[in-house]
Amino acid sequence: MACSVAQRHNVRVFVFEEGYIRPNYITLEESGVNGNSSLIGKPLDLNESSERDISGVKNPRRVFRNMAFCAMSYYLACAALSWRFTDYVHHRPLNPISEGGKWLLSVMRKVRFKVSQRKLPKLFEHDLINQYFLCPLQVHCDMQISAHSEFTSVEHFIGKVVSSFAQHAEQDHCLVFKHHPMDRGYTDYTTLINKLAFEHSVEDRVYYVHDLELPSLLKGARGTVLINSTVGMSSLLHKTPVKTLGQAVYDRAELTSQADLDAFWREPGEVDLSAYQAFRDYLVEKNQINGSFYKRLPDTETTTGLSWSREMLLEHSYTPDLIDSAKPPTLQLVAGRDLDQTVSEESTAYGKLASR
Incomplete structure (x- = not known):
């Protein structure tokens, strides 16, 4: 829904997802991923030479510990603040006690299956x-x-x-x-x-x-x-x-x-x-970025802690030339109706951004 609304207003949308290639990668595609990917049914020039050396892929180690911590923090935050977002719908129950019980059951089953399926x-x-x-x-x-x-x-x-x-x-x-x-x-x-x-x-x-x-x-x-x-x-x-x-x-x-x-x-x-x-x-x-959502790559100097291909780095880097400074932005409602006036704070912030 968010993508369709943004696209109706000519806003480019980029979507992150777990990597198409596992492990060590995350995905970043414009307009959508997986079944919404622009690659679905698209003829590709697979003979196009790549400028990226993909032999030096780095491995973010011990990611599960960080992922578990983030998950626990997220569920606790949702439980504490759910009363403020009563219309929010999640694909899983957000009860930290229930989720904790599921993970305890997971550990018990892991031990049981390790024994029962050892042969x-x-x-x-x-x-x-x-x-x-x-x-x-x-x-x-x-x-x-x-x-x-x-x-x-x-x-x-x-x-x-x-x-x-x-x-x-x-x-x-x-x-x-x-x-x-x-x-x-x-x-x-x-x-x-x-x-x-x-x-x-x-x-x-x-x-x-x-x-x-x-x-x-x-x-x-x-x-x-x-x-x-x-x-x-x-x-x-x-x-x-x-x-x-x-x-x-x-x-x-x-x-x-x-x-x-x-x-x-x-x-x-x-x-x-x-x-x-x-x-x-x-x-x-x-569309693949070497790295993890949950931990920086070792010996990586980028702000994100990820290793980007040259093409993706250029595509997703800020350049003033991409901004039309003659047209300061205006706020718009979701329905697409312009507000009567441009918010001065937004114009000021825009001017500072374009002058960098």
Whole structure:
């Protein structure tokens, strides 16, 4: 909504998001990200040479501690000040006690699954290698599911995948659902997956795993089926074919399977690693910033604590030439009606900015 209002008034909008490439990157795109990205359906010149040396990517260490502190601070602030913003709607409950309970449950489940699923890594790395399809699940409240796919929920996605797999996959192939680690304390799909597998007579071919290493699972998989998770990029990196069921910036004919899901089980295709590398380099140059929202990069002199490509630095740096000093700005209402007079303080501030 905010983007559409701004664009109606010819205001350029830039959106931050977690990186399309994980870890070590954040995304910055004009007009929107993910399903709203201008890259969706856009022909790209992937042969364009990049001026950026992407070999020296820095790794912000121990980010989780900072992220947890920011999350706790945010929830406490929301709880204390929610009475002032009664119309605000958040995608998760903002009760710090409830959220704390979820994270405590997450820790308990992590310990339990580590013990109960300790034999599964060997199974997938040896006995079932190249005999299973991986389905990484997204967090239950991910807006990319409801806004940029046909699915109304993760449960909806699971149901479609199990049904298609049971009807069209080879009899000796398996299906592996991997739970999102950040959603461990919020959801548990064990009952649903077991029920669906039983109803479709594939209970001995469907697995539901939690804290197994994602790279190892990707390396041994025949293919990856997902909605629009950034795991798709990781899958391509490991040469594992990808089928997306939602809108994703990497869902392109040169990168992912364009067949329907029913056909993908038998003909997943192959990954063009050179096309993937070219696309990855393009993203790094155009809209990926080396760094983290929660911690400065080590040995970085920029004010933001991030490492910017030359092109992005020029695009997002302030230059007086971009300001038309002949037209001081006026305040506008959301509906777009000019106020009767220009606010003098704003004009004064504008003059100071333009003279720098």
